[in-house]
Amino acid sequence: MSIISRGFRGKRRDDSGRVPPGQYLVDDFPVLSAGPTPRVPLDRWEFAIDTEAEQTHRWSWEEFMALPAETPTVDIHCVTKWSKLDTTWEGVSLDVLFEDVETAAEYALVHSYGGYTTNLPLEDLLDGKAWIVHRFDGEELAPQHGGPARLIVPHLYFWKSAKWVRGIRLLNEDWPGFWETAGYHNYGDPWREQRYEGD
Amino acid sequence: MTEHLDGNALAGPLSEIFAVDVTSATGRCVSCGLAGPVASLRVYGPDPGLVARCPGCEEVVLRLVRGPGTAWLDLRGTVSLRVNLPE
Ligand SMILES: [Zn+2]
Numbered sequence: 012m013s014i015i016s017r018g019f020r021g022k023r024r025d026d027s028g029r030v031p032p033g034q035y036l037v038d039d040f041p042v043l044s045a046g047p048t049p050r051v052p053l054d055r056w057e058f059a060i061d062t063e064a065e066q067t068h069r070w071s072w073e074e075f076m077a078l079p080a081e082t083p084t085v086d087i088h089c090v091t092k093w094s095k096l097d098t099t100w101e102g103v104s105l106d107v108l109f110e111d112v113e114t115a116a117e118y119a120l121v122h123s124y125g126g127y128t129t130n131l132p133l134e135d136l137l138d139g140k141a142w143i144v145h146r147f148d149g150e151e152l153a154p155q156h157g158g159p160a161r162l163i164v165p166h167l168y169f170w171k172s173a174k175w176v177r178g179i180r181l182l183n184e185d186w187p188g189f190w191e192t193a194g195y196h197n198y199g200d201p202w203r204e205q206r207y208e209g210d
Numbered sequence: 211m212t213e214h215l216d217g218n219a220l221a222g223p224l225s226e227i228f229a230v231d232v233t234s235a236t237g238r239c240v241s242c243g244l245a246g247p248v249a250s251l252r253v254y255g256p257d258p259g260l261v262a263r264c265p266g267c268e269e270v271v272l273r274l275v276r277g278p279g280t281a282w283l284d285l286r287g288t289v290s291l292r293v294n295l296p297e
Contacts, residue, residue, distance in 0.1 A: 043255075043257055043258060044213060044254050044255075045254050045255070045258075045259075045261040046254055046261060046263060046268065046270075047213055047214070047263075047268060048213065090258055091257045091258055126269075126270075170258060190258055190259065190275075192284065193259055193273045193275045193282050193284050194259070194275035194277060194280070194281075194282030195258065195259075195275065206277070207275075207277040207278075207280065208282075
């Protein structure tokens with residue numbers, strides 16, 4: 012992406028044990044897309060959690076920005092084999108968003124502006140493992156990287172980290188998402204190389 | 211900046227699966243009913259997979275994921291493919 016970070020190689024950090032099998036490190040930030048980039052005006056943006064009991068919890072942009080923020084620094088791993096270490100984000104932990112959500116559901120289907128979906132067990136979104144972020148590398152999250160806001164779930168392959176996130180539907184049964192219905196693995200653990208169905 | 215390729219980008223990857231050139235076939239979109247050559251679709255990818263969208267409504271018409279030793283082809287957005295064959 013940025014010319015500055017592409018050419019800059021300072022002191023090499025200790026990468027040992029941080030790169031999952033079959034991955035290589037990049038300094039830039041490749042953009043993969045499955046459709047046109049949605050442009051979501053902030054005054055029309057909302058994020059919603061729908062429970063299996065049809066309870067809806069909703070946040071406008073203003074309400075979302077008023078929630079306590081965190082600044083996670085995480086390693087990310089794309090199923091197309093690039094990994095990027097120490098990426099810095101700012102956003103809201105899913106633990107905060109789920110604080111008042113009553114649910115016994117085991118599964119989550121994340122959905123996005125533009126129609127993208129991805130599924131994962133609800134427990135993979137909780138306990139400090141996932142965030143809805145609106146800033147990357149000290150700047151507003153660019154639309155091609157999922158702005159105004161995207162999910163990040165760094166411990167799974169990055170297709171689970173839905174760009175342009177709009178909401179999460181809680182389900183009693185697993186509902187495979189966009190790539191999960193087209194050959195990609197249902198769970199996507201990079202450390203077990205769960206790239207494709209059957210891996 | 212054009213974000214997508216045209217449907218001719220599907221010719222090589224689909225020729226691995228089909229004996230005929232599918233890009234010249236006429237497909238009909240499930241979502242809006244528009245019919246046109248597969249070559250006129252808007253193709254995003256190639257990674258993590260090829261996603262071909264209808265030029266009329268932008269819904270997904272066809273998806274193709276190629277893994278090692280396996281391809282997954284999803285045509286649920288396609289009503290039908292009309293393929294002209296020699297008599
Ligand atoms: Zn259509």
